[in-house]
Amino acid sequence: MSDTATPVTQDDVWRAFLETDRKMQETDRKIKEIADQIQKLSASTDQKIKQVTTQIGKLGGRLGEFVEGLVRPGCIAMFRERGLPVDEVFSRLSKVRDGEEMEIDLLVADTVVAIPIEVKSHLTVEDVRNHLKRLDKFKHFFPRFADCRIHGAVAGMVISAEADRFAMNQGLFVIVQSGDSVELANGPEFQPKSW
Numbered sequence: 001m002s003d004t005a006t007p008v009t010q011d012d013v014w015r016a017f018l019e020t021d022r023k024m025q026e027t028d029r030k031i032k033e034i035a036d037q038i039q040k041l042s043a044s045t046d047q048k049i050k051q052v053t054t055q056i057g058k059l060g061g062r063l064g065e066f067v068e069g070l071v072r073p074g075c076i077a078m079f080r081e082r083g084l085p086v087d088e089v090f091s092r093l094s095k096v097r098d099g100e101e102m103e104i105d106l107l108v109a110d111t112v113v114a115i116p117i118e119v120k121s122h123l124t125v126e127d128v129r130n131h132l133k134r135l136d137k138f139k140h141f142f143p144r145f146a147d148c149r150i151h152g153a154v155a156g157m158v159i160s161a162e163a164d165r166f167a168m169n170q171g172l173f174v175i176v177q178s179g180d181s182v183e184l185a186n187g188p189e190f191q192p193k194s195w
Contacts, residue, residue, distance in 0.1 A: 068092075068105055068119045071155045071175055074182050075108045078175070079115060082184070084151070086110050095141045102134055102141040106155075114138075114145040115153050117175065123156030128167045135195050150195035155182065 072089055079086045086108045093104040106117040116138055118131035135152045139145060154167050155175035164185060167174050171193025174185040186192075 067121050067155065067157050070157075070177065071117065071119055071182050072106060075106065075115075075117070078182070078184055079108055079173075082173075084113050084115070086113060086115065093142070097141050100137075100141075102137060104134070104138075104142075108153075109145065109148065112148060113151065114142075114148040115151045115173070117153040117155055120154075120156045121158065123154055123159040123163045123167075125160070125163045125166050127156075128154055128163050128170065128172065131172070132170055138195060151192040152195070 068091060072091065075089050076086055087110045088108070090107040090109070091105070093107055095102050104116045105119040108115045108117065116131075116135060118127060118134070120127050131152060131154055135150065138150055151173065152171070153173035153175055154163075156163075157177055159174065159176060164174055164176075168186060168190065171191070173190075173192055175182050176185045184190075
């Protein structure tokens, strides 16, 4: 046995280089295949997420319509009991003005007073804040009611205690579920804010 190593020839180096290059090309091909598969899965997952989001949105909209349907019938009587001479209920008013849009779920009104109502399946403090912003702009969007006294109201199937207190402290009527109908949670001494 000889202790001398076999000399490496240029052909050996070239073959090793070609083999390494072939393996790298194969690795690149496999990485591209995996990337394509991931992209297809991602696109499929994105599409499924969009579909589920759309379905949840439709369900939320239907639930909102259900709550509006629960609130709407008792509105005139509730507010008349508080001395407000309302005689009409409008559903889903929407108006675009100056590039901005405003939507009111329910509006109870006559020629003297108008009460925009925000209706939610689950009313939060943030919902109340958003409605207060709408009330500040209401007459601008709906000039037909510009000469009316504007009061605000919020309604919900579920209302967090914080949202309830916050709304009342801001001068809003709070409409709550009571059995098969709805009622005002505000006591008889409550004085609503006017906009």
